[in-house]
Amino acid sequence: MSATQKYDLVVIGSGPGGQKAAIAAAKLGKSVAVVERGLMLGGVCVNTGTIPSKTLREAVVYLTGMSQRELYGASYRVKDKITPADLLARTQHVIGKETDVVRSQLMRNRIELYVGHARFVDAHTIDVDEPNRAERVTISGRHIVIATGTKPARPVGVEFDENRVLDSDGILDLKTIPGSMVVVGAGVIGIEYASMFAALGTKVTVVEKRANMLEFCDPEIIEALKFHLRDLAVTFRFGEEVTAVDVGSAGTITTLASGKQIPAETVMYSAGRQGQTEHLDLPKAGLEADNRGRILVDDNYRTKVDHIYAVGDVIGFPALAATSMDQGRLAAYHAFGEPCKGMTELQPIGIYSIPEVSYVGATEIDLTREAVPYEVGVSRYRELARGQIAGDSYGMLKLLVSTDDLRILGVHIFGTNATEMVHIGQAVMGCHGSVEYFVDAVFNFPTFSEAYKVAALDVMNKLRALSKFRS
Ligand SMILES: Cc1cc2nc3c(=O)[nH]c(=O)nc-3n(C[C@H](O)[C@H](O)[C@H](O)COP(=O)(O)OP(=O)(O)OC[C@H]3O[C@@H](n4cnc5c(N)ncnc54)[C@H](O)[C@@H]3O)c2cc1C
Numbered sequence: 001m002s003a004t005q006k007y008d009l010v011v012i013g014s015g016p017g018g019q020k021a022a023i024a025a026a027k028l029g030k031s032v033a034v035v036e037r038g039l040m041l042g043g044v045c046v047n048t049g050t051i052p053s054k055t056l057r058e059a060v061v062y063l064t065g066m067s068q069r070e071l072y073g074a075s076y077r078v079k080d081k082i083t084p085a086d087l088l089a090r091t092q093h094v095i096g097k098e099t100d101v102v103r104s105q106l107m108r109n110r111i112e113l114y115v116g117h118a119r120f121v122d123a124h125t126i127d128v129d130e131p132n133r134a135e136r137v138t139i140s141g142r143h144i145v146i147a148t149g150t151k152p153a154r155p156v157g158v159e160f161d162e163n164r165v166l167d168s169d170g171i172l173d174l175k176t177i178p179g180s181m182v183v184v185g186a187g188v189i190g191i192e193y194a195s196m197f198a199a200l201g202t203k204v205t206v207v208e209k210r211a212n213m214l215e216f217c218d219p220e221i222i223e224a225l226k227f228h229l230r231d232l233a234v235t236f237r238f239g240e241e242v243t244a245v246d247v248g249s250a251g252t253i254t255t256l257a258s259g260k261q262i263p264a265e266t267v268m269y270s271a272g273r274q275g276q277t278e279h280l281d282l283p284k285a286g287l288e289a290d291n292r293g294r295i296l297v298d299d300n301y302r303t304k305v306d307h308i309y310a311v312g313d314v315i316g317f318p319a320l321a322a323t324s325m326d327q328g329r330l331a332a333y334h335a336f337g338e339p340c341k342g343m344t345e346l347q348p349i350g351i352y353s354i355p356e357v358s359y360v361g362a363t364e365i366d367l368t369r370e371a372v373p374y375e376v377g378v379s380r381y382r383e384l385a386r387g388q389i390a391g392d393s394y395g396m397l398k399l400l401v402s403t404d405d406l407r408i409l410g411v412h413i414f415g416t417n418a419t420e421m422v423h424i425g426q427a428v429m430g431c432h433g434s435v436e437y438f439v440d441a442v443f444n445f446p447t448f449s450e451a452y453k454v455a456a457l458d459v460m461n462k463l464r465a466l467s468k469f470r471s
Contacts, residue, residue, distance in 0.1 A: 015043020
């Protein structure tokens with residue numbers, strides 16, 4: 001066995017959390033190693049999660065011609081018979097480019113990359129196991145960041161065959177576009193894939209045991225999304241539980257507790273995710289995971305062992321690439337005593353359904369529950385010149401504004417560019433701006449951003465009516 005190489009920081013996992021922890025430490029002049037299993041550089045984010053799903057969505061929207069149908073008619077298509085190969089060509093291209101960007105960033109910052117499976121030997125020492133390498137490699141870190149992410153949870157009793165019964169990893173290897181599909185679980189990933197397949201013409205049934213979906217979002221916007229998905233022939237079965245999935249030679253039958261049976265060519269499970277901690281030998285480092293494989297951390301992302309941190313999906317909510325990156329950076333800063341502000345409270349949520357949903361700040365439900373008086377301003381894309389030009393007549397933006405001091409309390413957007421547009425509201429909220437900023441600001445014309453001004457004027461008109469009727 002070769003001598004143990006020593007580092008200031010060893011990071012396990014090269015997803016967004018691990019990458020940013022490694023780069024932040026390297027920028028502080030520390031020696032850093034990242035351990036990643038073969039073929040997964042960039043993590044779930046680059047290889048099986050965020051990047052492939054968002055690229056697939058882009059390919060679906062482009063090739064189906066969906067976003068242009070208001071202008072060119074319901075039969076408009078860029079390509080008539082879309083195959084998985086059409087979709088995956090774009091996905092593979094982007095994954096290749098993104099992996100290269102990650103590799104180059106690690107190299108530029110002189111971060112050592114070890115390929116193999118990491119497991120703890122003790123609280124500072126890690127064994128890197130790569131079956132194709134004759135020699136065992138052991139490295140040690142003054143500090144360690146665990147950023148091993150998650151994998152799809154597979155319910156007991158369901159036989160995943162990577163052909164008819166799949167999860168969000170398997171969906172990327174589909175050989176044909178199914179004519180029908182059951183999506184089990186109406187969380188973000190389930191709804192994103194349901195809308196992609198619905199856009200491709202697949203008859204989708206979404207089964208969800210809760211009474212509704214995406215309940216953390218604005219209910220009016222989720223109603224609009226459900227209306228659109230139903231228009232694409234999606235059937236929702238809320239308050240229903242799957243009891244069995246039977247696979248035959250022609251397809252599957254999904255049986256629900258209510259007795260209903262749903263025939264479909266393919267079933268996609270999107271039933272939560274499980275932390276990838278089971279092969280880390282955590283007890284050797286004095287750590288343990290909970291029953292969902294998650295590691296408990298404090299506000300500085302430190303585990304109960306002082307020099308070991310955990311970031312990203314492996315620590316649970318909110319389990320987003322966006323937040324994982326910042327957690328990684330903050331963990332590295334804390335480990336090396338670099339002063340920093342903690343994680344900002346104002347975090348946007350983006351759902352890449354078709355159409356998109358995005359929001360930042362409070363919902364009407366939050367404000368009503370907390371008895372915070374507010375007024376709502378709405379702008380509809382069909383009344384914006386850019387909405388007409390782009391062929392988006394359904395999009396909308398809602399501003400929630402405090403009637404006490406006119407501060408923006410929440411921004412909720414549905415439609416084209418929602419996930420980009422939300423950052424305008426986020427910036428104003430982050431600077432404690434009021435709705436008057438949007439009333440006074442001049443926006444480029446014609447743009448979707450103009451929706452902020454229209455919604456702000458709507459709020460001010462409602463408030464004016466309030467004071468008029470009061471007098
Ligand atoms: C289908 C899907 C769509 C998504 N869409 C979005 C989105 O639109 N926006 C968004 O913000 N987030 C999205 N996410 C979530 C996002 O992908 C994750 O939040 C993010 O990837 C988590 O980053 P991470 O740093 O925790 O590590 P991950 O990206 O999960 O990567 C962890 C890495 O650790 C490696 N690893 C694990 N164990 C070991 C070990 N013992 N030794 C060595 N290496 C190990 C794994 O191989 C993996 O590469 C999506 C996720 C999925 C599944």
